[in-house]
Amino acid sequence: AQSVAQPEDQVNVAEGNPLTVKCTYSVSGNPYLFWYVQYPNRGLQFLLKYITGDNLVKGSYGFEAEFNKSQTSFHLKKPSALVSDSALYFCAVRVRSSASKIIFGSGTRLSIRP
Amino acid sequence: IAGITQAPTSQILAAGRRMTLRCTQDMRHNAMYWYRQDLGLGLRLIHYSNTAGTTGKGEVPDGYSVSRANTDDFPLTLASAVPSQTSVYFCASTPGSGSADTQYFGPGTRLTVL
Numbered sequence: 353a354q355s356v357a358q359p360e361d362q363v364n365v366a367e368g369n370p371l372t373v374k375c376t377y378s379v380s381g382n383p384y385l386f387w388y389v390q391y392p393n394r395g396l397q398f399l400l401k402y403i404t405g406d407n408l409v410k411g412s413y414g415f416e417a418e419f420n421k422s423q424t425s426f427h428l429k430k431p432s433a434l435v436s437d438s439a440l441y442f443c444a445v446r447v448r449s450s451a452s453k454i455i456f457g458s459g460t461r462l463s464i465r466p
Numbered sequence: 467i468a469g470i471t472q473a474p475t476s477q478i479l480a481a482g483r484r485m486t487l488r489c490t491q492d493m494r495h496n497a498m499y500w501y502r503q504d505l506g507l508g509l510r511l512i513h514y515s516n517t518a519g520t521t522g523k524g525e526v527p528d529g530y531s532v533s534r535a536n537t538d539d540f541p542l543t544l545a546s547a548v549p550s551q552t553s554v555y556f557c558a559s560t561p562g563s564g565s566a567d568t569q570y571f572g573p574g575t576r577l578t579v580l
Contacts (some may be wrong), residue, residue, distance in 0.1 A: 356508075384566050394554055395571030396469075396509075405568050442508060448567040454499075454524075454569075456508035 354379040356445050358457035365433045365464055371463040373428040373460045375443030385426040386416055390459075396442060402426060413437070433464045469493065470572035472557050478578045479523045479547050487542040487575050489557030495570070497563040498540040499524075500532060502553040503574070509556065515540055516563035 356377045365371045377383065384403055388396040400411025407419045417428045426443060440459050447453040473488045491498065494543040496517050501509040501524075511524030529551060531543045541558075544551055555575045560567035 354484075361506075386568070388569075388571075393574075395573050396558075396569070397569045397571070399564070401568060444509075448565050454511055456501075456510070458506055458508040 354445075354447070354453075354455055356443055356457040358411055358441075358453045358460045360460050361458075362463060366376045367464050367466050368423050368432055369438070369466075371433045371462065372429050373441050373462060374425070374441075374463045375427060375457055376423070376425045377443075377445045377455075379381060379384055379447055379455065381448055382421075383448060384446045385417075385419060386446070387411065387415070387426075387428050387445060390440040390442065392439075398427070399441075435464045435466055436441070438462055438464045470557055470570060472555075472575050473496050473577060475573070476576040476578075478580065479544075480550055481579055483547050485544045485547055485577070487544075487555055487557075487577070489540045489542070489572060490538050491540075491557075491570075491572075492538065492571040493559060493561075493570065494502060494537060495558045495559035496537070497567070498534065499501045499555045499558040499560075499569065500530070500540070500542045501558065502526065502551075503556060512542065512555075546569050547577075549579045551577065552579045553577060 386401045387399040391398045402419045410416045443457040445455045470491045499514045500512040513532040515521045558569040558570040
């Protein structure tokens with residue numbers, strides 16, 4: 353079965369420290385990979401995506417993600433966390449051969465303490 | 467209107483009642499989607515439409531129906547609501563129907579079925 357795993361329900365980081373939100377996937381072929389962020393009582397907002405090319409993708413608000421094909425991972429990172437980064441983060445995978453096949457992870461709540 | 471709007475914002479519904487959730491976008495996007503968000507499960511695709519006049523089933527379509535009479539509107543109907551349909555519902559759109567397209571989300575509708 354195709355799936356996306358976000359192994360941590362919650363990640364706690366001190367402001368100014370680097371952060372990592374993990375995502376691994378199990379899908380056939382070479383999928384497109386996305387990260388979205390959800391603030392309280394809001395819809396999801398796009399952060400970044402990997403389509404092809406450089407394995408390090410840079411996105412909004414200083415976030416970046418590294419695609420690792422051998423480990424089937426797409427971890428979200430930021431060098432220096434801000435309190436305003438506190439939100440719910442979702443990893444998503446879209447199968448190249450079927451645009452309607454969209455799989456979201458269960459989400460990771462990121463909490464940045466001052 | 468800017469982006470995607472959803473109505474109502476929230477609704478409490480008696481089991482067995484019929485309910486239509488509305489979604490309208492002003493970006494002239496071809497593809498539209500309906501998701502439900504449940505704690506610990508992330509987002510799951512209910513139905514989608516690649517272009518006006520066509521619809522398709524997602525991961526969890528049972529108990530829901532959609533129509534796409536024009537580009538802008540994509541209503542989701544619960545013919546006879548059940549408590550398990552209590553959830554937060556998000557509408558989304560993409561410019562095209564390709565797998566690499568970024569999704570744009572509406573603010574969501576919180577539905578409670580009693």
